[in-house]
Amino acid sequence: MSLQIRNLTKIYGQQRAVNNISFEVAQGEIVGFLGPNGAGKSTTMKIATCFLPPTDGHVLVGGFDVVEEPMQAKRITGYLPEHNPLYLDMYVHEYLSFIGKLYGLSGTTLRHQVSEMVERCGLTREQNKKIEALSKGYRQRVGLAQALIHNPKVLILDEPTSGLDPNQLVEIRKLIKEISLDKTVIFSTHIMQEVQALCDRVVVINRGEIVADDTVEHLLQKQGDHVVVIAEFERGVTAEQLQSLAGILNVQSLDTFKFKVVAERGMDIRPVLFRFAADNNLSLIGLKQEESSLENIFHSLTARPSVEHNEN
Numbered sequence: 606m607s608l609q610i611r612n613l614t615k616i617y618g619q620q621r622a623v624n625n626i627s628f629e630v631a632q633g634e635i636v637g638f639l640g641p642n643g644a645g646k647s648t649t650m651k652i653a654t655c656f657l658p659p660t661d662g663h664v665l666v667g668g669f670d671v672v673e674e675p676m677q678a679k680r681i682t683g684y685l686p687e688h689n690p691l692y693l694d695m696y697v698h699e700y701l702s703f704i705g706k707l708y709g710l711s712g713t714t715l716r717h718q719v720s721e722m723v724e725r726c727g728l729t730r731e732q733n734k735k736i737e738a739l740s741k742g743y744r745q746r747v748g749l750a751q752a753l754i755h756n757p758k759v760l761i762l763d764e765p766t767s768g769l770d771p772n773q774l775v776e777i778r779k780l781i782k783e784i785s786l787d788k789t790v791i792f793s794t795h796i797m798q799e800v801q802a803l804c805d806r807v808v809v810i811n812r813g814e815i816v817a818d819d820t821v822e823h824l825l826q827k828q829g830d831h832v833v834v835i836a837e838f839e840r841g842v843t844a845e846q847l848q849s850l851a852g853i854l855n856v857q858s859l860d861t862f863k864f865k866v867v868a869e870r871g872m873d874i875r876p877v878l879f880r881f882a883a884d885n886n887l888s889l890i891g892l893k894q895e896e897s898s899l900e901n902i903f904h905s906l907t908a909r910p911s912v913e914h915n916e917n
């Protein structure tokens with residue numbers, strides 16, 4: 606079952622938080638939803654899970670429109686909201702049963718689903734504890750277990766690994782990978798290794814607009830079309846001077862005398878910069894070629910200063 610976002614817009618008061626975005630997550634795909642703080646990820650996810658109405662556009666979950674057919678859409682959707690809200694007074698087992706009942710499960714089916722989720726999410730030893738007594742990582746597991754209790758076909762996870770320690774991070778990622786095998790999954794994150802570890806595709810949103818929708822492999826290849834060098838001089842150089850050197854496509858100022866220099870693939874611009882420094886009697890105090898990485902791609906796609914869209 607797929608998730609389709611079609612020309613979706615959300616306006617809060619004066620602010621256009623999501624601006625006419627469209628993308629699709631196909632059945633069986635795991636898609637990473639990336640973007641800087643305030644880009645519109647949670648808003649999109651809240652609309653896709655029927656927690657917020659859209660201002661305009663449509664979201665279809667397994668073909669069901671979340672505004673026209675919310676009950677059908679919710680039945681096949683599992684949602685882990687940002688900050689993982691839980692009833693801390695409840696016991697793990699009791700809480701999962703409660704959520705299962707909300708989804709209409711009862712009797713043997715309910716008992717079976719609760720035990721299965723307790724086991725799959727590694728909660729066997731914790732199931733009789735109160736949620737308030739659990740560590741952050743185990744609370745996150747409870748959050749995932751509740752999202753999965755009704756065996757949803759579509760999983761929507763909002764920052765499922767935020768705030769976890771490195772060990773828990775690896776475990777929760779492994780768990781997401783396992784449970785995702787037969788599901789359509791979209792999850793938001795700020796961690797690029799996570800995207801590389803888990804995703805088939807990434808959708809990047811910036812200031813409410815989609816700025817990339819591609820496979821991780823493609824994005825890395827695209828960045829590989831250019832060579833990026835960070836050059837730092839001791840004094841007296843301008844971006845314009847560097848820009849005028851042969852073979853250089855673009856120069857971005859990072860600090861007073863520190864620059865990000867972009868050239869075409871296959872060209873080593875380090876000797877050019879070195880000669881420029883020697884000819885002008887300048888000291889070059891740093892010269893480093895950057896590896897292509899998702900971090901760099903994310904940065905270049907979303908680096909513009911955050912300006913809020915206003916409706917007037």
Ligand SMILES: Nc1ncnc2c1ncn2[C@@H]1O[C@H](COP(=O)(O)OP(=O)(O)OP(=O)(O)O)[C@@H](O)[C@H]1O
Pocket residue numbers: 617618620622640641642643644645646647648649687
């Ligand atoms: N209920 C609300 N009322 C008014 N503005 C809101 C509301 N919820 C979100 N916003 C604004 O909409 C924009 C998008 O917020 P959203 O929470 O969707 O971003 P996000 O990409 O999930 O960010 P983060 O990575 O920080 O969680 C932000 O500028 C935010 O302040």
